[in-house]
Each structure stands twice: as C-alpha cells, then as structure tokens.
Amino acid sequence: MNKIVLLSLIFAFNFINAQPKKKQILLLGSFHFENPGLDVAKVNTFNVMSDKSQKELENIANKIKKFGPDKIFIEWNYEKQDKIDKFYAKNTDSLLQKDADEIVQIAVRSAKKLGHKRLYGIDYNGADFPYDSLVKGMKEAGQLDLIKKNEETMKHYETDFNTKITKYSLTELLLDINTKASNGGNLQWYLETAIKGGKKDNFVGAFLVSEWYRRNLYMYALIQKLTESKDDKIMVLLGAGHTAMIREFVKHNPEFEIVELATVLK
Template sequence: MKKIALLLVFTIAFNVVSAQSKKKQILLLGTFHFENPGLDVAKINTFNVMSDKSQKELENITNKIKKFGPDKIFVEWNYQKQAKLDKFYNKNTDSLLHKDADEIVQVALRSAKKLGHKQLYAIDYNNTDFPYDSLVKGMTAAGQFDLIKRNEETMKHYETDQNAKIAKYNLTELLLDINTKASNDDNVNWYLETAIKGGKTDNFVGAYLVSEWYRRNLYMYALIQKLTESKDDKIMVLLGAGHTAMIREFVEHNPEFEIVELATVLK
C-alpha cells in the first residue's frame, strides 16, 4: 500500500514538473507591409494582395494558421490604442477583407475570425526615435565614406532583390522567403554591422539609432510576455519582418517559448 502511495506521489510530481516545463509555441510571422506607405528607408514596390490569386492564397494561409491554433494573435498596432483596435476588429469583416489590404486585416483579422477570437492584441510601441538622416550626417561628418558607400550598396541591393522577388513570387513564396534564416540575419546585420558604426568616436548617433530599434522591439516583446497567459499554449505574432527578426533573438533566450517556423505551419 505504501509503495502504491509513493508511486502516486511520484506520478503527480512528475506530471506537475512536465506541465511546468511544457514550452509555449510562438509563430513569428514576419511580413512586408501589404499597403506600402513608402515610409521605410528602403523603397519597396507594392504587391497586390487584393488580386483573386492572392486572396485564394490568403484563404489557404489563414486556414493553415487556424489549424495551428494560436490562442492569441499579436499585431503591429500601437498598444495604447487597444480600444481602437477592438472597435476596428468588430467592424463588418467581409467589407474589411474586400477593401483593406493591410496585413493586419488580410492575415491577422482573417485568421482570428476563423479561430473565433474576440480580439487582436496591440503590442507596437511608437515612442522611439529612428534618426536615419542624422546617421547619414554623422557618417559624413566623420569622413566614413566607405561606410556610406557600404550603406548605400546594402540599401540598393535590398531594394533590387525585394522588388525582383515581388515581380516573380506569389504571396506565399514571398512570406516564406522573408521568414528564412538568411532574411532574418540580413534584417539584424544592418544594425549591428553598419548602422552602429556611424559617427565620430564621440558621436554615438549610430549606436543610438540601433538602441532605439532594440528598445522598440524589446518593449513589444515585453508586451507579448505580459499578455500571454498561463492558459495560452500557442500564440502568433504578426509584425514587419524587421521586428520579428529582432524578437526572434529575444525568444531564443527564453526557455518558456519554442519558435514554430512559418514553413512548418504552411507545409
């Protein structure tokens, strides 16, 4: 009898530890901006996600996301305007899907509605600086002409490469490509290999720009963690690929989460 009781205690203890060690799955879905406002440094052509072909792809993509089954979906919307996002989410879905090309509508809202979610979660933090013009001026003042050339070549290569893919790939292929390790590395490398060097030795304009970018993404990551409850087994984060590439680094150091690759979800 004592052996049975002891075995029962061990079994309960094992189950508790197993439950506590179970990692939450996080799908980091990086994307280009479907409605490109031209505000990014690199100028990328607009891809028509409203075409019949792309809309069929979006139905397939979001059906696959539904099958993955995230308990919450986080989006690039100012966290201080959650009430506005809630109101937006409750608008006529069919009307939004036919008129609004934004990825929050076409991917996040479409997926959330299929999953029966009551809301999307706003996590963007916009109270940061991105002094790109000051960075270029700092490079010039420091006589960093090789760095300026490298920066210009990097931007030009990125624009040419992305625009060529937009002309060649379908929507699914574009999203898969932008979520590869190579793409994620490219998104991070510019900050840590080029931007950070900008300015004279007593001018940290480059490091400041990088730190502000990290701060914005760290604050978003903090909100992801705060809003993810113990009952949530799976979550999805839909952000510009530059954000997900950075957040990926943070998640990789968090033993509570495991990253689920988009290619696995869409296979």
C-alpha cells in the same frame, strides 16, 4: 531490476513530467502590403488584392486556424487598443475587400476564423529612429566606405525585393522573408553598418540601434505580459525587421518555443 536503477528511472520520469510545457510562438514576419513608403528602403507594392493572392491568403488563414493560436499580436500601438477593438468589430467581408493592410488580410482574417474576440496591439511608438542624423553623422565623420556600404545595402534590398515580387507568389514571398538568411540580414545592417555611424565621440549610430532594440524589447515585454498561463500557442504578426529581432529574444526564454512559418504552411 536494481532498486537504484528503478529509483533513477522514477526520478527521471518525474523530472521530465515536472517540466512546464513550452508555449509555442509563431513569428510571422511580413512586408507591408500597402507599402506607404515610410521605411528607409523603398520597394514596390505587391498586389495582395488579386484573385490569386486572395486565394493564397485564405489558405494561409486556414493553416493558421489549424495551428490554433490562442492570441494574435499585431503591429498596432498598444495604447490604442480601444481603436483596434472598434476596427476589429467592423464587417469582416467589407474589410477584406477594401483594406489591403497585412493586419486585415492576415490577422483579422485568421482571428475571425478562430473565433477570437480581439486582436492585441503591441507596438511601441515612443522610440526614435534618426536615420537622417545617422547619414549626416557618417558624412561629418568622413566615413565614405561606410556610406557606400549603406547605400549598396539599401539598393540591394530594394532590387532584390522588387525582383522577387515579379516572380514569387505571396506565399513564397512570406516564406522567403521568414528564412534564417533573411532574419540574419535584417539584424546585420544594425549591428555591422548603422552602429558604426558617427565620429568617435558621436554615437548617433549606436543610438539608432539602441532605439530599435528598445522598440522591439518593449513589444516583446508586451507579448509576455499579455500571454496568459492558459495560452498554449500565440502568433505574432509584425514587419519582418521586428520579428527577426524578437526571434533573438525568444531564443533565450525557456518558456517559449518558436514554430516556423514553413512548418505551419506545409
């Protein structure tokens, strides 16, 4: 073999092996199982406590266990980690039977199966979300078409989700809201509708979008800070609107590779 060719092959082999192994990140976007009505769009509650859903949740948790994340991050104020630890230490069976929240039904259930000592809160609650001011700004600016588009978007989301919960299983719902189309739809409202709200010198819409970005950027920063070099795989369980945003950040980080929920649950 030609010496130059041989040296080239050795160089290529060493280069490939010198590349750090990417950390796998499972972004699990969820709807709020207990649906406290705090989101702008108002949707019906899906019964995750039924026997059928509980069996599905057991299957989902077993699949997550097989994936094997070293850490699980959740939508809980990072400043209240001590409360998460106390909450996580409670009797698991009691929590699973009484608390329908997705943090319990997915994160706690999965973490216990994995033998994790804790869950990691990464939510940041210092950002603003002035939706009422956005609507007011649209009205004051006479943005009738934008107001109509906003109302139609919210109504479509509510109708679409409420229809799906009458037809889909829990697993099908979770897979559906983690699709490329769903992720794109979550971002679209912020960047095509909300951002335009307000008169020329009133940036209420852009401010709302920037605050939403800030909240998610802070969560993404915490994910990176809390992920240690020894962690090969992590899982992030958040509302689907958050995971759609964080997905965009992760795309530009060569240290991570996204693992799709559909791949884990297959």
